[in-house]
Amino acid sequence: MSSTDSKQQQFSQLLRPLLPASAGYAHSILRDRHLAEDAVQQAALRAFENFHSFDQTRSFRQWWFAIVHNCCIDLVRADKSASHISVDELDETASHENNVAETLMSAIGLLSADHQEILRLKYFADLSYKEIAATLEIPPGTVMSRLHLARLALASKMRELQ
Amino acid sequence: MKAVEPAELSAYLDGELSSERMAEIDAALTTDANLRAEFEALKSADIQWKAAAKAATFHPEVQLPESRAQVFTPVMLAVIVVTLIALRMIPKFADMMVFAIALHAIALVSLLPWLADVVLEDAPASE
Numbered sequence: 001m002s003s004t005d006s007k008q009q010q011f012s013q014l015l016r017p018l019l020p021a022s023a024g025y026a027h028s029i030l031r032d033r034h035l036a037e038d039a040v041q042q043a044a045l046r047a048f049e050n051f052h053s054f055d056q057t058r059s060f061r062q063w064w065f066a067i068v069h070n071c072c073i074d075l076v077r078a079d080k081s082a083s084h085i086s087v088d089e090l091d092e093t094a095s096h097e098n099n100v101a102e103t104l105m106s107a108i109g110l111l112s113a114d115h116q117e118i119l120r121l122k123y124f125a126d127l128s129y130k131e132i133a134a135t136l137e138i139p140p141g142t143v144m145s146r147l148h149l150a151r152l153a154l155a156s157k158m159r160e161l162q
Numbered sequence: 163m164k165a166v167e168p169a170e171l172s173a174y175l176d177g178e179l180s181s182e183r184m185a186e187i188d189a190a191l192t193t194d195a196n197l198r199a200e201f202e203a204l205k206s207a208d209i210q211w212k213a214a215a216k217a218a219t220f221h222p223e224v225q226l227p228e229s230r231a232q233v234f235t236p237v238m239l240a241v242i243v244v245t246l247i248a249l250r251m252i253p254k255f256a257d258m259m260v261f262a263i264a265l266h267a268i269a270l271v272s273l274l275p276w277l278a279d280v281v282l283e284d285a286p287a288s289e
Contacts, residue, residue, distance in 0.1 A: 023222040123214075149169075
């Protein structure tokens with residue numbers, strides 16, 4: 001087996017278990033299942049191309065979700081309609097659906113950008129505080145306080161939507 | 163014991179505090195009813211949100227590109243086999259020595275892409 005084969009196999013083994021969570025994470029940002037699938041596909045290709053430069057001492061999960069996040073942002077920029085759903089539209093979506101996932105995504109979408117980001121990294125990407133700190137380039141102590149405030153804001157928003 | 167800060171309850175819930183601080187908050191939760199109520203509300207919401215986030219997951223269709231080596235191997239193998247059969251049919255190449263040289267030349271040429279692959283793979287590259 002060549003070194004390319006073994007690296008591809010290693011990449012695949014690291015990536016496969018993260019795909020469902022990645023799709024949920026992308027879905028929570030893009031609010032569109034097909035766009036989320038496109039974002040994950042693009043992220044997989046981008047990560048594959050750059051896997052040789054991945055620092056093996058770092059968390060693959062954190063590295064991968066940062067790429068998924070960037071791909072989602074690229075898609076949002078390319079398709080402004082996906083990122084500019086009005087608040088009224090979100091409220092309507094949430095009130096007419098019993099889907100808890102949709103309600104959670106809608107509620108998160110109504111929070112500040114900082115709170116949205118940290119809640120998605122915590123709940124959809126399932127990153128640790130250390131990984132969140134590295135992703136957002138903030139101290140772990142800030143992760144703790146920001147996440148707590150984001151949780152309080154989310155609880156309040158969920159009560160409004162339910 | 164230092165008073166429990168609200169944000170520490172989140173970190174306690176996530177198991178992100180030191181073992182000493184976790185033990186201190188454990189103790190505080192058994193004696194402080196208000197703190198326990200605050201924590202239970204946080205925990206209950208967290209369980210719901212984790213379940214909701216899990217419900218949002220799905221298996222995306224993701225295609226990874228095949229490596230150059232994987233694309234190359236069957237094609238090259240077929241070319242080598244066909245070339246060897248063709249060479250054996252030419253009277254000039256029926257001679258064993260000439261045939262052996264041709265065989266080695268083909269083997270060498272077929273190894274070059276793998277060699278290039280390994281060299282390029284190990285070369286430093288920017289993300």
